[in-house]
Amino acid sequence: MAYGHASRTVAYGQRVVALSASDWVRAAARRLAADGVDAVRVEPLARELGVSKGSFYWHFSDRDALLGALLEYWREAGTAGVISQVEDEAGTDPADRLRRLARLVFAHADKGFDGAVRAWAAREGRARDALRAVDDVRVAYLVRLVTDAGAPDADRRAAVLYRTLLGEYAMRHAGADPLDRDAVDALVDWALSR
Numbered sequence: 001m002a003y004g005h006a007s008r009t010v011a012y013g014q015r016v017v018a019l020s021a022s023d024w025v026r027a028a029a030r031r032l033a034a035d036g037v038d039a040v041r042v043e044p045l046a047r048e049l050g051v052s053k054g055s056f057y058w059h060f061s062d063r064d065a066l067l068g069a070l071l072e073y074w075r076e077a078g079t080a081g082v083i084s085q086v087e088d089e090a091g092t093d094p095a096d097r098l099r100r101l102a103r104l105v106f107a108h109a110d111k112g113f114d115g116a117v118r119a120w121a122a123r124e125g126r127a128r129d130a131l132r133a134v135d136d137v138r139v140a141y142l143v144r145l146v147t148d149a150g151a152p153d154a155d156r157r158a159a160v161l162y163r164t165l166l167g168e169y170a171m172r173h174a175g176a177d178p179l180d181r182d183a184v185d186a187l188v189d190w191a192l193s194r
Contacts, residue, residue: 019051021059025073028066033112037120037127040067071130074117079134083141094148099188101145102161106184110169118166138162149192157191 027049028040042063046053060066082105090100121131142158151157164187172178179187 019049019055019059021069022073023049024056024059024066025069028070029073029113032070032116032120036116037067037124040070042066068126071117071127074113075130075134078114079137083137094145095192098142098145098149098192099185101142102184102188103181105165106168106179107181109178110173112173114166114169115173135162146191151192151194161187161191 024045027045031040031045031048040063042053042056046056049055056066060069082101086097086101086104090097117127117131121127139158139162142161143154146154146157146161168179
């Protein structure tokens, strides 16, 4: 389901607010990143958005439906959307695409969303299944780029790139400074070395 197309205007106090399902999903993503999946609740989200719970039920049947939409949003925004952006912007050379991908994802400030989904996946099967599917797609894309660039041992190199990114997100979430562009480029140079 593509979020953001349908909206419903809700009167709240003296103001009128038009919310779409994507507004609820983005608010849920912020709450998940900040406080974990247990904090993704309808009433606090409604207060944050300045609307009644009725707005929520216009778009979702229940909290479980919102959580499913949240996983889909994470999959789309954090994986398919990034891959599409790299494919559209970086040309046909796989080394250029890998460099563009690394610069893009290492420059991205995750704000804890990826880590929060991983914590959720440690306790719930649906989130774990979504996590495995996303990890598989991401790593397969890295393997393809490294392979197409002609570098050996693509599976191992893709795994090191991906796990380095996950570590980078975790360290930044804990307050560490981000890797600089030279360090990211050196990592890509290693992955592409023959």
